[in-house]
Amino acid sequence: MANSQRRITKELAEVTSDPPAGVTVSLANESNVHEWNIMMDGPPGTPYAGGKFKLLLVLPTDYPFKAPTLNFKTKIWHPNVTFDEKGSMCLGMLKGDVWKPSSKIMSILTAAQQLLVEPNPDDAVEASIAQKFKEDKAGFIKEAQEYTKKYAN
């Protein structure tokens, strides 16, 4: 509670003053530092380029001892993000047994961006997309672009 707020406030200040390229951060609700709205541009050179993705970062009350959760609010067609309303993202560093209290939100955001650049089909949540990614790269790119155009504008 109180402690997590201190750490969160600190990180929020960091991220706001020096956000990763293509990312902007704001509080979903000014009085609650546990929920952050993230706007992330599709990294250039990826099928997501040109899209603007909205994500929601939720920091648990026992942050940083427990990992935050990061969900895509904008639908994204990606092997590691569920293609549904939830947009749950499978980000290695956020897994319970991998999470380190020392991990910074900044690094989470960069990791998320990196995942857009380099999907990880071996750890996919959307098997069909992963398969396409592995077997038909061109088709994957095309489809991902289409969905980006459709949802992320």
Added chain:
Amino acid sequence: MASAQDTANSSGDAPRGGRGRGRSRGRGRGGSGNEGGARRGRGGNRGAFAGHATISEGNGNGNAMNAKDLSTRVAKKAEGETKPEPEEDDDAEVCFICASTISHHSVAPCNHRTCHICALRMRALYKTKDCAHCRTAAPMVIFTDSATKHYEEYSTSDITTTDENIGIRYENNEIVEDTLLLLRYNCPDPSCDVACLGWPDLHRHVRAIHHKKMCDLCTRHKKVFTHEHELFADKELQRHMTKGDDNPGAVDQSGFKGHPLCGFCGQRFYGDDELYVHCREKHERCFICDRRSGQPQYYQNYETLALHFRKDHFMCAERECLEDRFTVFETEMDLKAHQLEKHGSTLSKDVRRDMRNVDLAAFDLRTSYAQERRGGGSQRDQQREGRGRGRGRDPNAEPLPASSAQPLRRDEQAFQRQMAIQSAQSVSTRTFGGQLTSTPAAPPQNVPRPAPNSEAVATAVAGLDLADLSPQEQARQLRHRGVIERASTLLQNDQTKLSQFRNSISSYRSNAITATALIDSFFALFSDTSSNALGTLIREVADLYEDKSKADSLRTAWNDWRAINEDYPSLPGPSGMTDALPQGWARVISSTPSASSTSSAPAKSTRVLKLKSSTAQSSRSSVSQTRSWGTAGASSSSSASSSNPFPGLPTPAGSRPGNGRITTVPWVAPASSGSNTPPARPTPPPSRSVSRATDAFPALPPAAKPQTTIFGYGNGRMVRRDGGTASPSTNAWGSNAGSSAGASAAASENEEGSGQGNGKKKGNKGKKQVLMGWG
């Protein structure tokens, strides 16, 4: 708690924040020497205690408690007073993890540092001994005041106290004391420094002294130090349970939305995970619904779940399965498969056979699937051929290679002709109808000689009807009326069809036709009706006959028909279908139009085109057969032509009752047409086919007839009406039979004809042209 102060602080100066937190009682002593005196004094007091204490909290004996209480109180006060304190100095070190000022350092073997509070929190509360920075296992950490000294530089002489349990080695007793302080059952009230002996004691204390409560769930599950818990007044606790601190606009929110409630038990759980575990263990969920949608739906117990199974799914009712539980299926077909497999031995043959029936009503067919099906079906059909000629499945219908099929074909033709002649003689149009259905379109094409004939027939029929009815007794008349009503409903009040229907019945009565033929004619008439409905009707009709043997043979005929035709659900096959089930086709076709007309005409057309292309070949190859095909195709075409003669016929389309067939229809329709001549497809309102059949009669004059004649017909038609379109298609057939070349010619003719035809069927025209391409 000190949250108000905190937030005030943190909002002002985030990184360094205030130190006013109630929790960090010892923190004040951290970097500043201000309080030094007091602290040291305390330390001294407690020295003895700490020394002998093994650091387990339980150790606080009475005396020590008092001393400690005192000291903490002092500490708290000091904290409160010294708010604006030295710690905010620039050189104050901040813990990387909690972003608070460090009072004591914790050094892990990997030489990563945190504040002692974070280290203790992880080790004592989260039960993990990994380094907070790198997750390296740290069985022991050193709590020290030195900000720089490395882990390996500590020798045993540097350590005053060791806690093997949580794995901490202390550099001095002061740190021990500060650490132990955190682990006691301290009262969360910021102004109270009572440390209790345990949870019960603390709860009692809080209630008695502060008139507040602590959340039982939080105290059990929440990983915070005792004094970090919250105190609630009754109402606040209620709110905490149900809504958490979700209070829009409030300053101190954490996103905690209250403890989730199990709706069945009325019990709350600490978090969703705990609730999930509870539900998994105590309640049931429906695996079928789970599969369908992600949202888990729970049932209180198996009994309620079973109710759900029965209501919404297909549950096996066998006793052993009921005892086994969870023998339930998503579809009826799965259930039947299960019953046949597991309980097949206990079922009667009839039941088993029925079970093998697949109700296509709700079936969404995929082309490939249907094709497979078809292959099997056609063989069977051939075998069966001998039996019910006029029946639904025309064995010959297959677009198969001409050679093999030929013999059958002729056979059939001969048979048909014979039938046609007979029927003509007997005047009962009915027969025709029957024939037509089975070999659907055939008659129409040839038959185009229409209007006059049909009228004659109609009158004949009427006569029969009257004769038939007059002598009946009242009761029977009632029943009779019932039947007629049912029939007219099924026929959508189509008077023509209705009279056919009557006609058929009376001719059966007068032995003009056999029961089988009667069934066939019914089938033709009620092409849109589900076989169940038809069965009911037929049973009623059977009841009307005074002559028992007549009734029985009708029933038998019906059963036979079903046995033959229903074994094999008339799966709408794509192109291939032609072969198999003419009736099915007929049905399909007739329904198709309606379907298409009502709904998605365009979709269908595209499909048609596709099918055409795929089928084009087969149709060509089976030239000679085509003729007979033509019949099949004819159904559609005939229907079209029929429309002319009987323009008044309402297309059933709109009103078609939602029997499952419709779904199938789209597929089928295209398929059938595809296999035949493409032109046939475009056929308009197939529903009429039946009526036409009636009028028409001559299902027979088949292919043989010169194309020219046909053409003539076609043209004439065209002139007359849009029906013309259909007729042309017929031609096309005829031509096919003759030669491919002829076919093409015919096709072209068709085109023209259609062109002249009517504005209505523009879509059709387009199709035809495409077809032409094929030809």
